[in-house]
Amino acid sequence: MTNTDITVKKLSGLDHLRSLAILMVLFYHYRMFQHPQWLDNIMGFGWTGVDLFFVLSGYLISYPLFVNMASGKNISLPEFFIKRFFRIIPAYLVVLTIYFLFPAFHEREALPPLWKFLTFTQNFNFDIKNYGTFSHVWSLCVEEHFYLLFPLVLVTLLHFKVWRKAGFLLPALFILGIGIRLYCWYALIAPHTEQDNFWVIWYRHMYYPTYTRLDGLLAGVSIAALFAFKPAVKAWIIKRGNVILLLSLLVLTGAWFLCNEQESFYASIFGYPLVAAGYGLMVIAAVSPTGILYRYNSRVTALIAKLSFALYLSHKGVIHLVQPLLAQTGIAPKGNLMLVLCLLMAVLGAFILNRAVEAPFLRLRQRILNKRKAITHKNVALLTKDSAA
Template sequence: PLPPLHFSHKHTILPVLTDRHFLMTNTGITMKKLSGLDHLRSLAILMVLFYHYRMFQHPHWLDEIMSFGWTGVDLFFVLSGYLISYPLFINMAAGKSISLPEFFIKRFFRIIPAYLVVLAIYFLFPSFHEREALPPLWKFLTFTQNFGFDIKNLGTFSHVWSLCVEEHFYLLFPLVLAALLKFNVWRKAGILLAVLFIFGIGIRLYCWYAFIAPHLGEDNFFITWYKHMYYPTYTRLDGLLAGVSIAALFAFKPAVKARVTQHGNAILLLSLAVLAGAWFLCEDQETFSASVFGYPLVAAGYGLAVVAAVSPSCILYRYNSRVTALIAKLSFALYLSHKGVIHLAQPLLAKTGLAPKGTPMFMACLLVAGLGAFTLNKAVEAPFLRLRQRVLEQRKKTAHKKMMMITNDSAA
């Protein structure tokens, strides 16, 4: 077992992974949520939503302001890396074991039910398709759709490539942590993170010269670039690793966290400066510099934003908004369903007289997408999250009974 770290009751507030970002202090769990993370999650889904809306008829101004909107998914990666790994690191720091069954139960009930419902809609109702055709069903069921992905001919439900990346992370990350604990080399995890960052740059360099550079100037160059650079898991680890790195630093170095989080607003400004640099670097996504070095720069910028969001001194932390809290709550349902819903809604709304490329149509489609996400959340997500809670409570009761039986047998 690992030696426990002792935290100062005065300075330490530890965010734990729940669907509402509740806080855990030394005196127990409080009902206060981390508003800063809600703000970032709502920003991420709105960036994705606005960016994807450009595949439909849309206002011209949307093209001008959303050229960087593709990084909304990178913000999701950083948030996921932080929120998934932080409670696991806290357990490790306290000398506790990691419960893999509990981890996978939480992830399964949070993701799979809503995902399968929307996937079934796509395969059962072709009118829901926003593009030409779907990839094979087995690729969706095995979360391998992001490998060798042909965006031109199989572009329907394409956005779940990022869910594939996260599922690979959910599967491998706790297993890596368990191995580090088993072989008592967890203190070298920082070296592993650095190696993985370097690996990301190295693998993108290889992909560029081996698969992409030979096709420069070709008419379908963008298909090659997306297939080998944008979608594969092994080229998109930077955001997740940034979130994991922040979580590790804060969990194992609480004194560092206490000092850093005193400067939340300054860190937020630094985040904006780094993201501005990333914007200029990635102005043309398909260039060599953007492909190889853009992703770590974007991850660094959003990583700093996460640090700011969990800093009590930051405006993001202090400002509470019901609007962003609601958007954050619906973010996964919005992510899954928005393309199909907008594809159906826009022609119907056009019959009311709304101009297809007008701003009122844009706002109306966003509202309909929100209603669709709200329906999915209430009909699928919420019931399965309640079921998850019952399953976890039953596991605890079973484990407690077994412990009592072992204790009684030992006493006898």
Template sequence: MPLPTHPGVSQKLHGLDHLRTLAITYVFLFHYFILSKGEPAWLPPVAAFGWTGVDLFFVLSGFLIAAQLFAESKSGQGFSLKTFFIRRSLRILPAFGVTLALYFCFPFFREKESLPPLWKFLTFIQNIGLNLKDQGTFSHCWSLCVEEHFYLFFPLVLVLLYRLRLFRRSWWLLLALFLAGFIIRVYSYREYYLPQSSTEISWMYWYQYIYYPSWNRLDGLLAGVGLAALYHFAPGAWSRISRYGNLMLVAGPAILVAAWFLCEDQMTFSASVYGYPLIALGYGLLVAGAVSPGSLLYRLKSGLSSRIATLSYAVYLTHKGLIHMTHDLLAGQQINSNLLLVISILACLCFAGLMHRLVEQPFLRLRKRLLPSREKLQTGSAVIPPA
């Protein structure tokens, strides 16, 4: 997973591939135990915190996209909004379009009965104003919506800061957005969720007003952007911090354990308001450790990890539908639940491999032809699958 440093120079960061593999594995297992109704029996306690895999993706995405734009900005040429949006579109939209076609054209692919209207997916606002009766099918697209909102607004904010000559002092904006997250979640919890908390479907209102909206889920992205800013614009401070890469790899999981206890009941006030920043901090430390030259993750190379990281976007988009189809096709075969899990994993990886080869790679080659001068600064496999 290359990270842009200077114009024309890319640095391979194997640690980020390991984290990306961890994120997609954690998300897959979380959705699997829900769709399999808790089978195998050992899986629920292992995968119960897997919903935070999307938060790891958010931190990775914030870090890598910001690092790419910061590197281009430091080159003296600035960055092109047109180029950035073309690059993002050719990476994200082809596989997303194929997945949408599967969901809307082949009902047996759907893990639930109903779908939100197509226009909500096409405009990436499926996570806003969620219709309760449409909850379930391709619901994991909510995080892709969060990512797309980030891809849209972050470069526009950078351009504005540059034009106002405020970029070097923009640390205050990161802090303001971070604090705004607390305020917005407190308001959403008290004004929208609490009045419905005594109803039989209170959990649906919690997802609608607390869990899905982009404005409540900025913590991970902000952590990634802050780390990228430190990496690029405070090299002295980063050099001192990065000496403690292995310590950060220990501190990150320790904080995540604390977050696990805090978020054991996600719908409490404390979990809803303070849980996401704590999770972002834990995963932020893991990412910081992974890009620290002296850390174990930085030095560890794995072809398997790199391959899964490459396929992770396609896996993320399609895994719920494929799990559902695999279980339906093998229903009544009396297959051991552990073996069924393995079969489902292989089905998802094989389908993702086909999608990567037949859909993603042709558009990546097209991107190289259209944007040859910018590809040297491209983050390559560092594109984060929106989870």
């Protein structure tokens, strides 16, 4: 998950949060299939699992870069993009190929055009009603836009030597996000509130576009910046891990009430930053050595965290395939046993994808990075030798 010579220590707390995020997504999405009634009653807030992923990504991607900047080191764009490419693209292309070659894998109506998936523009002007298959990768589009633009912004700030004066950018972007959502609401959504397809319009202009969903990523980046550039503040904060965890739960409870009607004005405009703040506090609690999230180890959450990306890509298609097959054995489609078995099959599918695709390409990535590092060290040695001569 790191992108520079500075690495982020693998923390159990972050594994817990990855597991929480993907489980929220799995249970929330399971409601599109036949499901137990109780799932509707408790998983209305499950859509925020994606926002937790955003906060985690913002923190994990930006913290190593900020640490390098704080120590006077440069950012290697080739290394950054190599790491992101091999982490995401191979598994994504495999699942995308399955979707386009095997229509039985489609969990809903139709697929958007292939070019939208290949260019990561599927989340713009997205018609969820008629092209709902593989819709969940809208969030991957948001993250890919972030991975492309964020390091370029940092390199530009470094080049012009103005990054120490750029602290205003993060709060300005938060405010800009609220402003964009206000515009989208009044100009693109509010005129259609009485229409039957209002929910389609709301999703198209408020839920899916990158420019309305940056709050979680910005929250993660803000935490990383605070920790990298203000070590004294970081030291004070991480001594209070459990207090911060409690505060995060209080903020998320407020967000849950605010977003009870997800398509309402207040949820649309202010819900996303409040959710981002709640999960941001939870990330801080997860990396605080005094907190329970940091100190508690679990092989289960470590495994689920490891499989989280593969699970995210494949779970809908797998559940769509196996639920009818299991129903033929006499298992009640809306029963708890069906839910458990479908989720276990989704985990099995993710495990196969991880072992067959993710793991080999991550090993290839490491070989490429090691080779680049060896070449760099060789060039430095030659330059040192020439200078000495």
